[in-house]
Amino acid sequence: MADTMEKIVSLCKRRGFIFQSSDIYGGLANTWDYGPFGVELKNNVKRAWWKANVYERDDIFGMDAAILMHPKVWEASGHVENFFDLKSDCKSCKKRFKSEDLKTAKVCPECGGELTEARPFNLMFKTHRGVIEDASSVVYLRPETAQGMFVNFANILDSRHPKLPFGIAQIGKAFRNEITPGNFTFRTCEFEQMEIEYFVRPEEADKKLEEWIEAHFNWYIDLGINKDNLRKRPHEKEELAHYARACVDIEYRFPFTTRGAQADGTWSELEGIANRTDFDLAQHSKISGKELQYFDDAAKQKFYPYIIEPSGGVDRTVLAFLVDAFCEEKVKDDIRVVLKLHKDLAPTKVAVLPLLRNRPEIVELARKISRDLKKSMVAVYDDTGAIGKLYRRQDEVGTLYCVTVDVQSLEDNQVTVRDRDTMQQERIGIDRIKEYLLNKLS
Ligand code: GAP
Numbered sequence: 001m002a003d004t005m006e007k008i009v010s011l012c013k014r015r016g017f018i019f020q021s022s023d024i025y026g027g028l029a030n031t032w033d034y035g036p037f038g039v040e041l042k043n044n045v046k047r048a049w050w051k052a053n054v055y056e057r058d059d060i061f062g063m064d065a066a067i068l069m070h071p072k073v074w075e076a077s078g079h080v081e082n083f084f085d086l087k088s089d090c091k092s093c094k095k096r097f098k099s100e101d102l103k104t105a106k107v108c109p110e111c112g113g114e115l116t117e118a119r120p121f122n123l124m125f126k127t128h129r130g131v132i133e134d135a136s137s138v139v140y141l142r143p144e145t146a147q148g149m150f151v152n153f154a155n156i157l158d159s160r161h162p163k164l165p166f167g168i169a170q171i172g173k174a175f176r177n178e179i180t181p182g183n184f185t186f187r188t189c190e191f192e193q194m195e196i197e198y199f200v201r202p203e204e205a206d207k208k209l210e211e212w213i214e215a216h217f218n219w220y221i222d223l224g225i226n227k228d229n230l231r232k233r234p235h236e237k238e239e240l241a242h243y244a245r246a247c248v249d250i251e252y253r254f255p256f257t258t259r260g261a262q263a264d265g266t267w268s269e270l271e272g273i274a275n276r277t278d279f280d281l282a283q284h285s286k287i288s289g290k291e292l293q294y295f296d297d298a299a300k301q302k303f304y305p306y307i308i309e310p311s312g313g314v315d316r317t318v319l320a321f322l323v324d325a326f327c328e329e330k331v332k333d334d335i336r337v338v339l340k341l342h343k344d345l346a347p348t349k350v351a352v353l354p355l356l357r358n359r360p361e362i363v364e365l366a367r368k369i370s371r372d373l374k375k376s377m378v379a380v381y382d383d384t385g386a387i388g389k390l391y392r393r394q395d396e397v398g399t400l401y402c403v404t405v406d407v408q409s410l411e412d413n414q415v416t417v418r419d420r421d422t423m424q425q426e427r428i429g430i431d432r433i434k435e436y437l438l439n440k441l442s
Contacts, residue, residue, distance in 0.1 A: 004255040008326055009184055011337065015397050017041065017322070018185065030181035030188050032315075037397050040347030040378065042192075042318050046171050048344050049194045049312075052219055053169050060167040060196065061156055065148025067173060068139050073147050074124065076287035077280065082242040083143060084120040087179045091116060098179045123176045125189075141175035146309060148172075149197040150280045153292055164294060164305055165208060167198035171314065183256050185315040186268065192314035197276075199294070199305035205275050206246075208308045213248050213273050216310050220250070220270070220317075224342035225324050229253040231267060240274075247274040250312075252320040270320055271312035278304035321345055325398060331423075339398030340421055343441055348399040349377040350437055353390045355406040357383040366405040369415065369430065373403075376434055377441060395420060401437060 012018040017038035021031035034042055054062045074080050086099035092113025099118040108115055125141040128134075142148065149168040156168055171194045181187045200208045213232060221227050235247040249272050253265040281304045285292040293302040325341045343349070352370035354362045363383060370381035380399075382390055387404065394402055402418040409415050414427045417436070428436050 004323070004326065005184070005257070007328075007337075008322055011326070011339075011396060012038065012322070015393075017397075030178075031190065032185050032188065037347040038318075041321070041341070041345060042314060044345045044347065045318050045321065046192075046194065046314060048223060049219070049317075050169070050171065053194075053196060059162065059165060060169050060198075061160055061162070062169050063149065063152060063156075064170060064172060065145065065152065067142050067175075068129070069142060069147060069151070071138050071140065072287055073151060073284075074140050076283040077147050077150075078242050078283070079124060079140075079143060080122070083123050085123060085179050086118040087121045088115040088118050090114070096179055101180060121177075121179060123178065125175045125177055142173075143176050144174050144311070145170045145172045145193045145195045146197060146280070146311065149195070150284055150307075151288075153197075153199070153281060153284075154290065157294070164296075165198060165200040165204065167196050169194075169196045171195075183254070183268075185319050186254065186256070188315065191316075193311060194314055194317075195309065195311045198308040198310075200308060202278070202303070202306045205277070205306040205308060209246060209248075209273065209275050212308055212310050213250070216271060216273060216312070217250055220252075220320070223321070223345060224340070225252070225320060229265075229320075229324060233267070235272075243276045243279040244274040245277050247272050249273075252316075252323075254320070254323060268316075270316050271310060273308070273310045276307040276309050278306055280307060281305065336392065336395060338395040338420065341398040343400055346398045346400050347378065348380055348394070348397060349441055350379045350401045350403060351390070351394045351399045352379060352381050352403045352405070353387060354383050355387055355404055359407070361410055362405050362407065365409060365430075366403075369403060369405065369433065373434060373437065376438060391418065401440070403433065 015037060016035035019033045019035050020027040021033050022028045050062065054060050087096055088099060088102060089096050090108035090111060090113045093108060093111040095108065095110050107113065124143050127139055128137040129139045130137050149170055152168065156162065171192060173190060174193045175190050178187055178189050181189055198208060198212065217230065217232060220230055229252055231251050233249045233251050235249065240247055249269045251267040252270050254268050256266040281292045294305050295302050321341060325339045327338050327340055329336045329338060350373055352366050352373065354366040356362050367381055370379050373379035391402055400420050404416040406416065413430045415430055415433060416425050417428050418425045
């Protein structure tokens with residue numbers, strides 16, 4: 001288990017998926033930068049989510065709100081008052097612990113030192129806007145994207161005139177001053193969320209909650225996650241957020257070995273799907289003084305809709321897809337490392353490789369094919385090694401197909417196409433190659 005996580009972290013650095021942030025300065029702990037393949041994978045995850053939740057539906061409107069919001073937003077939302085974790089510090093080694101992680105421990109689990117009393121710690125990053133640093137200039141980095149959608153509820157109603165049920169979707173950065181970040185990109189202070197606020201009639205809330213849980217559970221499976229590694233976990237009453245009446249987490253079995261690990265991995269939250277009731281709209285209406293009720297034309301009635309909120313983390317989802325796709329296969333006397341990412345998620349769809357890099361006609365033809373394919377899909381040209389090595393490198397980053405140009409290609413105008421998962425090879429005419437690949441990718 002420990003091994004798997006180490007191998008994935010190492011592959012991410014070696015092949016350009018995820019780097020330690022500010023590495024040349026010794027790194028900023030638990031902060032990560034996405035490299036060339038990482039940013040493609042992340043964008044593909046976000047694109048797949050947006051497609052399933054916005055483009056393929058008639059009842060969801062996309063938006064992109066500012067990260068900085070009026071400070072009263074966070075008073076109304078309850079984050080100033082309630083968004084706390086309890087923490088204790090070790091008086092000897094100075095390590096900081098979340099009280100819930102300490103469970104019944106009375107001394108520091110690291111060094112046995114004395115612990116301070118548990119103290120509340122607000123997770124919001126606070127800063128000041130403008131030149132004067134006083135109470136009137138306080139702003140927060142948003143700890144969830146959700147509030148940007150609640151405060152735009154009336155704007156969406158007025159500009160798009162939707163009928164219930166309908167939703168707003170957003171993908172964007174969120175920030176939390178986590179006490180115990182860790183497990184690679186799983187828990188960080190800066191991360192991205194993919195959230196939907198779905199407005200429903202109160203009497204429909206339970207049914208819609210179930211529908212969203214099913215739809216989102218299946219989304220991960222449709223994109224290749226092994227369903228044995230995915231489960232639904234309803235929240236206990238005590239763990240519900242201050243705004244939620246019910247919540248079900250979709251959890252993935254990560255190969256983490258730190259606190260709380262079981263022998264077969266650690267079930268950890270990818271996404272929470274909550275019934276937030278009318279808490280947010282009623283609060284914002286009360287604090288802002290603006291009308292945020294929905295007017296039902298037929299019944300001539302005003303009311304606050306309830307909100308069903310599927311809220312997932314982009315970084316955790318990317319990590320789950322990486323872990324699930326990571327395979328080591330024995331091929332003859334060798335081990336082949338391959339990322340079997342779903343075709344929609346693979347960072348590169350095709351690599352064009354010249355079999356002989358010292359033959360200018362082969363190189364020129366391979367470059368031409370690559371230039372042409374780039375107009376229709378993410379394609380790369382690579383001639384930095386022998387063919388065996390190039391195949392292995394492309395397998396490690398999950399490239400779906402390798403197109404090889406050889407001496408025979410110059411005569412018969414055909415190339416070899418190799419499939420990442422089966423390693424089967426096929427000869428295809430150069431004039432058909434684009435159509436052939438687009439067919440496979442569609
Ligand atoms: N609007 C509801 C909300 O923010 P949450 O359960 O606190 O709910 C939703 O967060 C999702 O955001 C989580 O399921 C997780 O995927 C992601 N997330 C939360 N905190 C995170 C962190 N510190 N690092 C990475 N992802 C995080």
